[in-house]
């Protein structure tokens with residue numbers, strides 16, 4: 068984002084950015100493979116002998132998707148290189164730990180990280196060893212940083228339904244290691260019907276996993292309706308719901324949350340600008356929403372940046388931003404004692420803090 072030319076505006080914007088960074092935050096929609104550090108990618112490319120750029124600038128250009136892309140399909144191509152670099156347990160463990168540390172550094176106190184374990188077995192890693200590596204990285208970094216982490220296992224729309232059933236069953240065995248959710252993601256235009264994977268959802272539910280899925284990165288409100296048929300607690304994206312008042316009413320009545328990511332939606336070409344994103348309108352209608360980055364590296368974005376854009380470009384008030392942030396702790400896929408502790412921590416901060424974006428008392 069361009070710096071404001073007026074030094075006074077620049078100073079106040081920078082003060083607010085610092086305040087937003089200090090605000091305790093919760094992020095529920097974040098992909099591991101979209102959040103690989105550039106320096107780590109360089110090292111992995113060298114040590115794993117992967118055909119990839121060998122200098123920082125070229126690697127950054129390869130990992131960050133065009134802004135905007137022409138479609139979800141173009142955005143998804145940005146994941147090919149990180150996935151090629153994430154094919155062994157050591158890499159997965161390290162990348163997970165580093166992502167938690169990155170988030171902790173901007174005071175994200177609770178984060179749910181999702182990834183598709185079936186994408187990481189191309190070089191012979193077993194499914195179970197891959198999941199275990201991510202769980203280990205998450206646990207160690209959580210201990211080190213104090214940020215609570217939960218993991219969501221993502222099945223791919225393009226994968227064989229039977230393979231996704233096996234994945235859901237394997238994932239369920241890690242429920243005591245912080246893997247608490249099941250998700251479906253991937254190209255919607257090519258694979259629009261999540262119903263194909265109903266058995267995987269059933270297996271995940273039977274294993275105790277909480278249910279979410281991606282919808283509406285293509286196909287608008289109709290895709291959100293299709294997702295609802297799988298009876299999720301939450302839907303990743305789904306901004307097109309705003310075009311269908313009956314659907315919004317159903318989301319409200321059923322208490323289904325949309326885990327929104329405005330910058331990512333703009334990047335994928337779903338909304339013409341971040342300002343046009345319906346985050347604020349959905350929230351004001353009473354739809355349960357949360358705010359996330361989707362991808363730290365692919366979108367070159369911190370959660371602090373995303374919060375700032377929600378204030379500046381989408382027009383949320385600071386109180387609305389706070390309510391959305393705090394609300395994530397009501398719909399998160401974690402145990403109630405953990406969430407109650409986090410709510411108390413967030414509320415204690417709020418009791419003494421001036422909300423970022425408001426004028427501090429003089």
Ligand SMILES: [Zn+2]
Nearest residue numbers: 096281303361
């Ligand atoms: Zn996503």
